[in-house]
Amino acid sequence: MICAQTEADVIDAVLAARAKSCTLEIVGAGTKRAYGRSMACDDVLDVSALSGIVKYEPAELILTVLPGTPVTEITTLLDSKSQRLGFEPADWGPLLGTPIGEATIGGVLSADVNGAAAIRYGRARDSLLGMRAVNGLGESYKAGGKVVKNVTGFDLPKLMCGAMGTLGVLTEVTLRVYPKPPQSASLIVRDVNVEDAFILLRRVWQSPLEATALAYIPASIPLTQLGYVGEGAALIRLEGAHEPLKEKMTALLAIARSAQQIEASNVFGAISSGAIFAGQDCDLWRASVPPSEGAEIVRQIGSSVFAADWAGGLLWIGLEAGGNGAELRKLCEAAGGQATLVKADEDTRQRIATFTPELPVRRALTKSVKAAFDPLGIFNPGRMWKAV
Amino acid sequence: MLLPAPNRDILARRDSIVARLRALVPDGVVADEAGLAAFDGDALTAYRQKALACVLPRTKDEVSAVLEFAAQEGIAIVPRGAGTSLSGGALPLADAILMGLGRMNRILDIDYENRCVVTEPGVTNLSITRAVEARGFYYAPDPSSQIACTVGGNVAENSGGIHCLKYGLTTHNLLGVEIVLPGGERVTLGGKAGDGGLDLLGIVAGSEGLLGVVVEATLRILPKPPVTRTLMAAFRSVPDAGQCVADIIGAGVIPAAMEFMDRNCIGAVEDYCSPGYPRDAEGVLIIEVDGVAAEAAHAAARVTEIAKAAGASAVMEAFDESERTRLWAGRKAAFPAMGRLAPDMLCMDGTIPRGALPRVLTRMAEMSKEYGLGFCNVFHAGDGNLHPLIIFDVMKSGELERAEAFGAAILKLCVEVGGVLTGEHGVGVEKRDLMGVMFTDADLAQQQRLKCAFDGAGLFNPGKVFPTLSACVELGHMHVKGGRVPFPNLPRF
Numbered sequence: 001m002i003c004a005q006t007e008a009d010v011i012d013a014v015l016a017a018r019a020k021s022c023t024l025e026i027v028g029a030g031t032k033r034a035y036g037r038s039m040a041c042d043d044v045l046d047v048s049a050l051s052g053i054v055k056y057e058p059a060e061l062i063l064t065v066l067p068g069t070p071v072t073e074i075t076t077l078l079d080s081k082s083q084r085l086g087f088e089p090a091d092w093g094p095l096l097g098t099p100i101g102e103a104t105i106g107g108v109l110s111a112d113v114n115g116a117a118a119i120r121y122g123r124a125r126d127s128l129l130g131m132r133a134v135n136g137l138g139e140s141y142k143a144g145g146k147v148v149k150n151v152t153g154f155d156l157p158k159l160m161c162g163a164m165g166t167l168g169v170l171t172e173v174t175l176r177v178y179p180k181p182p183q184s185a186s187l188i189v190r191d192v193n194v195e196d197a198f199i200l201l202r203r204v205w206q207s208p209l210e211a212t213a214l215a216y217i218p219a220s221i222p223l224t225q226l227g228y229v230g231e232g233a234a235l236i237r238l239e240g241a242h243e244p245l246k247e248k249m250t251a252l253l254a255i256a257r258s259a260q261q262i263e264a265s266n267v268f269g270a271i272s273s274g275a276i277f278a279g280q281d282c283d284l285w286r287a288s289v290p291p292s293e294g295a296e297i298v299r300q301i302g303s304s305v306f307a308a309d310w311a312g313g314l315l316w317i318g319l320e321a322g323g324n325g326a327e328l329r330k331l332c333e334a335a336g337g338q339a340t341l342v343k344a345d346e347d348t349r350q351r352i353a354t355f356t357p358e359l360p361v362r363r364a365l366t367k368s369v370k371a372a373f374d375p376l377g378i379f380n381p382g383r384m385w386k387a388v
Numbered sequence: 389m390l391l392p393a394p395n396r397d398i399l400a401r402r403d404s405i406v407a408r409l410r411a412l413v414p415d416g417v418v419a420d421e422a423g424l425a426a427f428d429g430d431a432l433t434a435y436r437q438k439a440l441a442c443v444l445p446r447t448k449d450e451v452s453a454v455l456e457f458a459a460q461e462g463i464a465i466v467p468r469g470a471g472t473s474l475s476g477g478a479l480p481l482a483d484a485i486l487m488g489l490g491r492m493n494r495i496l497d498i499d500y501e502n503r504c505v506v507t508e509p510g511v512t513n514l515s516i517t518r519a520v521e522a523r524g525f526y527y528a529p530d531p532s533s534q535i536a537c538t539v540g541g542n543v544a545e546n547s548g549g550i551h552c553l554k555y556g557l558t559t560h561n562l563l564g565v566e567i568v569l570p571g572g573e574r575v576t577l578g579g580k581a582g583d584g585g586l587d588l589l590g591i592v593a594g595s596e597g598l599l600g601v602v603v604e605a606t607l608r609i610l611p612k613p614p615v616t617r618t619l620m621a622a623f624r625s626v627p628d629a630g631q632c633v634a635d636i637i638g639a640g641v642i643p644a645a646m647e648f649m650d651r652n653c654i655g656a657v658e659d660y661c662s663p664g665y666p667r668d669a670e671g672v673l674i675i676e677v678d679g680v681a682a683e684a685a686h687a688a689a690r691v692t693e694i695a696k697a698a699g700a701s702a703v704m705e706a707f708d709e710s711e712r713t714r715l716w717a718g719r720k721a722a723f724p725a726m727g728r729l730a731p732d733m734l735c736m737d738g739t740i741p742r743g744a745l746p747r748v749l750t751r752m753a754e755m756s757k758e759y760g761l762g763f764c765n766v767f768h769a770g771d772g773n774l775h776p777l778i779i780f781d782v783m784k785s786g787e788l789e790r791a792e793a794f795g796a797a798i799l800k801l802c803v804e805v806g807g808v809l810t811g812e813h814g815v816g817v818e819k820r821d822l823m824g825v826m827f828t829d830a831d832l833a834q835q836q837r838l839k840c841a842f843d844g845a846g847l848f849n850p851g852k853v854f855p856t857l858s859a860c861v862e863l864g865h866m867h868v869k870g871g872r873v874p875f876p877n878l879p880r881f
Binding site: 057058059060061062082083112122125126135139140141142143145146147148149150151152153154155156158159161162163167178179180181182202205206207208209210240241243244246247248251288289290291292313332335336337338339340355356358361362365366368369371372373384388 | 499500501502503525545546548552553556557559560569573574575576577579580581582583584585586587588589590591593594595611612613614634635637638639640641642679680681682683685686739740741742743768771772773806807808809810811812813814815819823826827828830831832833834835837838839840841842853
């Protein structure tokens with residue numbers, strides 16, 4: 001294991017790996033090592049020591065940090081200035097077998113792990129304005145910028161989000177941050193089935209209430225803090241200063257008469273972190289679909305282990321362990337979406353495609369892009385697909 | 389400005405190439421001199437070049453067929469939307485086929501349930517909003533050319549507008565594209581739901597026609613905020629105005645728009661259309677807040693309070709739609725108003741950290757004296773995007789060169805204070821040779837390797853974005869000749 005303290009260390013490690021034709025597994029806190037295809041690398045490049053706040057400018061809404069910085073450190077810092085990350089990073093650690101609160105910002109960006117508020121503020125890729133990174137040639141480079149509005153050159157930071165470390169090692173990231181509204185209200189609509197709930201969530205999403213969470217939990221996934229849920233519960237979060245929030249809650253009642261406020265602010269984190277599925281003995285899939293297609297997919301799959309976020313556009317679905325998810329993938333694809341395997345044992349993650357298999361033209365393009373950043377295939381080889 | 393030397397072999401084969409294009413796209417090839425003159429550039433009017441031929445496909449298959457043919461023959465392609473680029477992104481090349489996507493102008497699907505619109509690339513930006521506004525929706529990116537510019541061009545340039553701080557640029561409102569690669573193969577990136585692969589959609593947005601030709605786009609539409617309120621705050625000093633901007637954002641208010649004009653600009657627009665800005669002010673902010681009624685009211689009250697505390701000499705709110713229009717009229721008249729003061733004008737487009745505004749404005753005032761040229765500053769203060777307008781007279785000896793040097797110095801200053809060369813106009817040919825100011829050779833090499841992953845033969849929009857080794861430093865500008873701005877019917881702001 002190589003522990004990099006600086007960008008120069010990362011460069012040295014990559015140059016050494018290049019010289020020896022070695023592959024490197026890039027890890028931060030290692031909370032998502034069990035996500036993606038299982039792989040065998042020659043060495044581990046630990047970048048968790050590349051940690052710390054480089055510059056925080058609240059009035060600019062800009063934060064520059066080293067990628068090994070724990071997300072909890074960032075959220076605490078931002079909270080002190082009543083700000084936050086818009087994409088509300090989720091902590092998949094406990095779901096994938098590591099302690100809570102360890103995930104680093106670099107890992108969250110690389111795995112594109114977003115929470116409920118992404119429906120309002122966009123995903124991680126929409127918040128990553130700029131970066132420094134080291135490519136597979138051992139060269140450091142920067143891309144993007146440290147301002148909100150920038151079209152200078154290709155937007156490489158977006159490409160790094162969700163690339164699972166296959167394109168390079170992040171060494172600095174600049175994020176756009178958002179003001180945290182003074183008040184937040186979580187609301188529940190009880191005893192509502194998937195079809196009706198998703199329609200309701202979409203009505204809110206289509207309204208100007210700017211909801212920052214639109215989720216659904218069925219009765220089969222117990223969450224004690226919700227109390228009675230009947231068939232299932234639609235969950236909505238509205239935010240704002242006192243008066244605006246009051247107006248939004250009144251407007252919501254016109255859409256969902258039975259909506260009631262609850263004290264359960266952590267319920268959305270419990271969904272996006274997958275914590276609600278703790279103890280479920282199944283493989284967990286995450287499907288991204290057009291929101292209007294979500295309910296039908298849930299119905300056809302027929303699994304009692306599921307939950308939804310993003311007004312039905314994001315489905316968490318539990319399927320029998322060791323299965324290949326072919327039916328889910330077929331349904332998602334037909335609806336214009338896709339499904340990714342989030343949690344399964346190592347054997348399954350080796351045997352079946354964890355990330356959506358690509359069609360030939362796209363696959364060739366993905367391979368060329370990988371080669372443009374990592375021509376020798378040093379970084380996380382096979383983490384996303386066999387060749388990437 | 390050096391563009392790649394034309395390939396003589398291709399020029400010599402022009403007649404047979406045109407004949408072949410006519411077979412691929414019947415009734416869609418422009419090859420006569422007069423016709424090509426209509427397509428000889430974009431809104432960066434300083435540069436003009438007739439294309440080898442211009443092809444105007446109506447379908448994806450025609451686009452694919454032309455690109456397949458072009459790849460076989462080794463002919464470069466310059467994609468073009470409405471030709472409103474301010475950076476020369478659609479500037480033709482003598483040995484390249486200019487591909488205009490304007491005839492692919494149908495909206496294919498309006499999907500309110502999934503809050504998106506699927507469209508062909510030649511549909512204009514404003515048409516998207518027009519198509520969905522009756523149901524209370526709109527498309528957020530609003531570049532000033534929005535009545536003419538097309539969705540395909542918006543994707544290529546990652547177009548912005550005045551509402552970017554709150555609502556983002558094109559890339560934040562783009563769910564998917566279908567692009568045609570060199571050789572004619574088509575690939576879909578994203579869509580109504582994410583595709584789960586590498587975020588290639590994210591790099592196609594803003595790729596300035598270097599990676600592929602957009603033939604379809606899926607756009608996010610937003611519910612229109614029920615209430616919009618517009619305020620004007622005047623300041624006796626620029627640092628006070630800058631502090632006000634910082635304090636508003638620091639207080640957790642994200643205005644839908646926040647526009648700054650300096651004293652020179654205020655004077656020019658007051659002479660031009662009397663929007664009612666105080667002439668003795670050093671700077672004016674136009675601030676727009678939106679949301680549900682209580683939200684807009686809350687934000688308007690906070691903005692008023694903060695502006696007063698920051699030393700505003702006057703704060704007023706538009707009490708009706710006509711006053712709101714009047715307040716905005718001044719801001720939107722900045723270009724024509726400055727255009728009256730001198731025969732020629734350059735418009736720059738850098739972004740700076742908002743906090744650097746006082747320093748940058750002070751330095752620009754000094755530079756104005758050093759270069760002996762007048763200028764004014766309009767500024768998307770919310771997102772830090774500066775649009776300095778430099779006025780000069782090309783007929784006076786040395787003024788064009790001085791204006792260009794002044795412009796380049798401003799963009800270098802933007803980078804020096806931690807900003808970027810272009811916030812929304814794109815690099816194109818205009819700022820191509822300044823890329824080295826912001827990026828190292830290693831930075832640019834990585835970007836060019838990505839370009840090669842899509843377009844190994846370098847056939848898509850060659851000569852744009854990336855500097856050539858031999859080129860001399862040019863500057864970024866929009867050239868306004870004799871008061872005639874390109875597309876004079878379009879507002880510029």
